Amino acid sequence: MTFDLVIEVPPDHRVTLPPEVPTGRVKLHVSWEAESFPGGYRRRKLHPSLVADEDAYIRMLPELLKTHSGRYAVIVGGELVAATVSKADALREGWRHSNGEMVYVQLVSDKPQPVERLPGIREIPRGADA
């Protein structure tokens, strides 16, 4: 028996198979194909309430890259409600449309964003390091 299955593989690689797979000893054939999106966008680890808006963003991305590159896109209810220069403005516009609920905001770009740095090294005074 074969069927196609699209799953999110977590870092520990533990996945749950659908109930159609019998328990006990079975032989599995695994193949994989990474999802790829325009602009090299990678799915975020979002709150479940924002996943539908991320899906909408991915659908809009080819057009957004032409029209709003470098701006923050704000998606509420599957619709683009604003494209702003600053993230602060994006959140304000998003909250205005969502009554303050969390909103999907994404910088429209075809370049991968660098990992953010939080240096935060502090000197421990002598005698306080015991």
Place this chain on the structure above:
Amino acid sequence: MIEFPYVAENALPFPQVRLMIATANSGKFVSGLSAKVDTGADRTVIPGNLLVSLGVAPFDNLLFEGADGHRFQLPVYQLQVTIEGFGPIGVEAAGSGRESLILLGRDVLNLYRIALDGPHGRLELSGT
């Protein structure tokens, strides 16, 4: 322009601002907070106990890199930050259970003009 005195409780005083943090939807807020100005941080960091007080849930998890190159994930929260003397701004801040101070990163600092007067132990903040 608003002035904030440095925090001088250790050997190397550091610049800080006073602010309020609020959720965007529940009306919960914590005011009278001190935030360390951290121009080396790409993003603002909020201590975990403060996030518990606000009862806010993370909307995302992001990868960060420390000064020694090690990488780690932190939850990220959508919050309103209001620096005393200025209007509220929306921020996507990282939450850390290990951090005891609010670290005000460049995601917020870049929205203001800032002058650091170390000899006199004060920070001057003005809007753009």
